Amino acid sequence: MKAYITILIIFLTGCLGNMSFNTLEYNSKILNPDTLKHNQEILDFIEFDVLVTNGQIDCSDQKMKNYLDECYYVLAAKENDAQYCDKIEKENIKDACFKRMSAHLNNTGFCENISNETLKDDCYGQFVIVEPNLDLCKKLGYPHSCLDAIYNKHILGINFSKNCNNDSIESVKRLCEDIQNLDDAFLSNNVTLCNDSSRVDKCYSRFLYNLSRRSNDPSVCSLHIDDSSMTYCYIHFAIKNEKPDICNILSGDNYDDCIVQIVKHFKDVELCEGIESYNLCVHYVAEKTLDYSICDRSTNDRSRGLCIVNVAELQNETDKSWCGSIEYERSLAECYEIVAVNSEDEKICGKIKNPAEYNQCIKGVALRTLNPELCRMVKKTHPTSQNYANCIKTYAAKTKNMSVCVNLEEPAFSECLYDYDLHNPFICRVLKDTTKEYCIKALGRD
Numbered sequence: 001m002k003a004y005i006t007i008l009i010i011f012l013t014g015c016l017g018n019m020s021f022n023t024l025e026y027n028s029k030i031l032n033p034d035t036l037k038h039n040q041e042i043l044d045f046i047e048f049d050v051l052v053t054n055g056q057i058d059c060s061d062q063k064m065k066n067y068l069d070e071c072y073y074v075l076a077a078k079e080n081d082a083q084y085c086d087k088i089e090k091e092n093i094k095d096a097c098f099k100r101m102s103a104h105l106n107n108t109g110f111c112e113n114i115s116n117e118t119l120k121d122d123c124y125g126q127f128v129i130v131e132p133n134l135d136l137c138k139k140l141g142y143p144h145s146c147l148d149a150i151y152n153k154h155i156l157g158i159n160f161s162k163n164c165n166n167d168s169i170e171s172v173k174r175l176c177e178d179i180q181n182l183d184d185a186f187l188s189n190n191v192t193l194c195n196d197s198s199r200v201d202k203c204y205s206r207f208l209y210n211l212s213r214r215s216n217d218p219s220v221c222s223l224h225i226d227d228s229s230m231t232y233c234y235i236h237f238a239i240k241n242e243k244p245d246i247c248n249i250l251s252g253d254n255y256d257d258c259i260v261q262i263v264k265h266f267k268d269v270e271l272c273e274g275i276e277s278y279n280l281c282v283h284y285v286a287e288k289t290l291d292y293s294i295c296d297r298s299t300n301d302r303s304r305g306l307c308i309v310n311v312a313e314l315q316n317e318t319d320k321s322w323c324g325s326i327e328y329e330r331s332l333a334e335c336y337e338i339v340a341v342n343s344e345d346e347k348i349c350g351k352i353k354n355p356a357e358y359n360q361c362i363k364g365v366a367l368r369t370l371n372p373e374l375c376r377m378v379k380k381t382h383p384t385s386q387n388y389a390n391c392i393k394t395y396a397a398k399t400k401n402m403s404v405c406v407n408l409e410e411p412a413f414s415e416c417l418y419d420y421d422l423h424n425p426f427i428c429r430v431l432k433d434t435t436k437e438y439c440i441k442a443l444g445r446d
Contacts (some may be wrong), residue, residue: 003079010248013359027444039200044409053070053393057071057074057075057078059071059072059075062345067426067429068087068088068089069088069089069090069093069094069427070093070424070426070429072084072085072087072088072095073085073088073096073097073100073425074426076100076101076103077100077101080101080105082097082098082101082105082107082110084089084097084099085097085098085110085113090425091115092114092116092425093425094113094115095114095115095116095119096119096425097122098110098111098113098114098118098123099111099114099122102126102127103126104122108124108127108136110123111124111139113126114262117141117157120139121140121141121142124136124139124140125140125146127139128145128146128149132146132147132149132150132153133150133237134150134172134175134219134230137150137172138169143171143172144171147172147175148199148202150179151175151178151179151182151199151202151296152202154179155181156181156182156183156186156206156207156210157187172220174198178197178198178199178203179193179198181193181194181197182194182197182203182204182206182207185203185207186207186210191207191208191223192212193206194207194434200225200397201225201229202272203224204223204224204225204226204229205224205229207227207325208220208221208223208224208229208233211235212233212236212325216237216240216241217293218233218234218237218238218241218246218249218252221233221234221237221249222234224238226229227254230250230254231250231254231257231258232260232261234246234247234249235257235261237261237330238258238262239265241261244259244262244266245272246258247259247262249341250406253362253420255274255275255277256276258279259271259272259275259277259278259281260275260277260281261412263281263284264283264284264288266429267285267288267289268285269281269282269285269297272285272297278299279298279299279300279303279307280296282294282297282298282303282307283295283298283303283306283307283310286307286310287310287311287314290314290315291311292308292311292322294307295307295308295311295408299327301327301328302328302331303328304327304328304432305327305328305331305332305335306328306331307325308322308323308325308326308335309326309331309334309338310333312335313337313338317335317338317339318339318342318343319343320339320341320343320348322335322339323336323339323351329353329354329365330354330357332352332373333353333354333357333358333361334357336351336352336361337349337352337357337360337361337364340361340364341364341365341367341368342366342368343359344365344368344369345365346361346362346365346366346369346374346377348361349361349362351376353415355379355380355381356381356390358378358379359379359381359387359390361374361376362374362375362377362378362391363378363390363391363394363395365393366391366395367395367398367399370399372391372392372401372404374391375391375395376388376390377393378391386412388418389408389409389412389415392404392405392407392408392412393408393412393415393416393419394418394419395406395414395418396417397419397420402416402417402420405417405420406414414431414436417431418431418438418439427439
């Protein structure tokens with residue numbers, strides 16, 4: 001068995017050449033000769049991954065004969081050539097390939113080649129987010145959010161370029177009517193016309209948002225028909241006119257919300273006095289000024305601790321003395337974790353009493369220092385805990401270093417590879433059981 005492990009390590013070293021490869025001690029249960037076929041696939045995958053990383057992928061290579069679909073998938077992206085997708089036989093990998101290439105080449109035409117309707121919607125959806133248009137909306141199974149996006153992006157007073165008043169799709173026809181209604185309200189300066197829209201709230205918000213940008217009079221905010229839009233309108237004028245007392249027009253929760261938002265601009269902790277969300281308000285001022293002393297204005301230990309942690313995180317604190325004054329245990333642990341990670345010193349994690357929070361700290365330092373060996377320092381939180389495996393899985397996914405997965409037993413090993421690269425069809429072949437099913441279903445999903 002030891003001889004087999006030695007051969008494996010030599011093989012891996014040869015595959016990787018001069019590449020950095022953090023290899024932990026190999027687990028004999030993974031490399032059991034009874035599962036040699038599975039292990040050979042693992043070895044093939046490791047070599048495949050190295051070839052891709054080095055830009056040396058060649059689908060005509062004899063080593064790739066059993067993995068042609070996966071190879072064409074990778075090659076299509078590498079060479080920005082969707083013709084390789086047509087060579088793929090497995091439908092799910094072919095679909096994933098076309099979706100990937102549609103994004104790479106910014107070409108919606110490739111979405112038409114996808115057979116899975118859900119994935120086809122996803123493919124068109126990635127373009128809708130960037131620039132929604134009617135033609136794309138009509139291709140979607142559920143076009144409503146796409147049509148809303150067109151409405152929200154419409155420039156007031158500009159004629160809508162598409163004549164869709166007589167469109168056969170009722171939701172598209174309704175969009176045209178609502179946009180016309182919005183423009184009529186804007187051009188006649190009459191917000192009450194919005195009452196005839198099927199998007200009444202959106203119409204009021206669009207109209208009054210535009211009006212508030214052209215006016216210095218906060219009284220326009222009173223025309224809003226919902227509290228949230230009205231409050232944010234007053235917030236806008238309070239900041240625009242440099243007058244925090246504009247919030248006094250509001251009452252109750254709306255007044256509190258106004259103060260909490262404007263304090264980020266004015267950075268004056270005195271504004272926080274008397275509001276229900278006082279501690280949150282204090283936090284915002286401390287974070288904006290990076291001033292720990294403002295946290296002392298908090299009304300309880302828990303809030304003060306959270307405040308100090310937020311400031312420490314924002315300024316990448318490396319001085320653990322700030323943590324010593326925290327009495328709330330959870331915030332104390334978070335503070336030590338921030339300092340440990342920023343100073344790249346795992347010994348600071350030893351100050352954390354709670355095992356789960358200690359483990360989180362060790363994981364953070366392992367990622368910052370690119371040292372997976374630190375995962376061996378995690379503690380068991382219960383007899384069957386998988387804390388070491390979780391640390392390794394996180395490390396593999398964050399650093400894109402698949403080699404560390406080899407030290408884990410199943411099912412953690414498959415989960416580790418899956419987390420390493422969610423959209424690699426080659427990985428799906430290596431995985432087992434439910435993780436393999438998740439991998440296949442996830443192909444082409446972002």
